[in-house]
Amino acid sequence: MARKHTMAEIAEDYELWCEYVDPGATMTEDEFDALSTDEKVKMQREMFPYEAAAEDYQDGVFDAAA
Numbered sequence: 001m002a003r004k005h006t007m008a009e010i011a012e013d014y015e016l017w018c019e020y021v022d023p024g025a026t027m028t029e030d031e032f033d034a035l036s037t038d039e040k041v042k043m044q045r046e047m048f049p050y051e052a053a054a055e056d057y058q059d060g061v062f063d064a065a066a
Contacts, residue, residue: 014032
């Protein structure tokens with residue numbers, strides 16, 4: 001069974017970023033490095049809201065506004 005990476009793990013690793021978020025490699029490694037982990041997690045949460053919600057649920061984080 002393949003290991004499921006967290007959004008933070010993906011945001012900190014360029015190879016994972018290219019595999020899961022940017023398979024077309026439209027972002028260079030320099031552009032990736034210029035962004036903070038929080039910025040990259042935010043990008044993922046906007047691009048993959050269902051995965052973000054599932055990760056929040058798994059971590060016990062719930063958005064009362066939802």
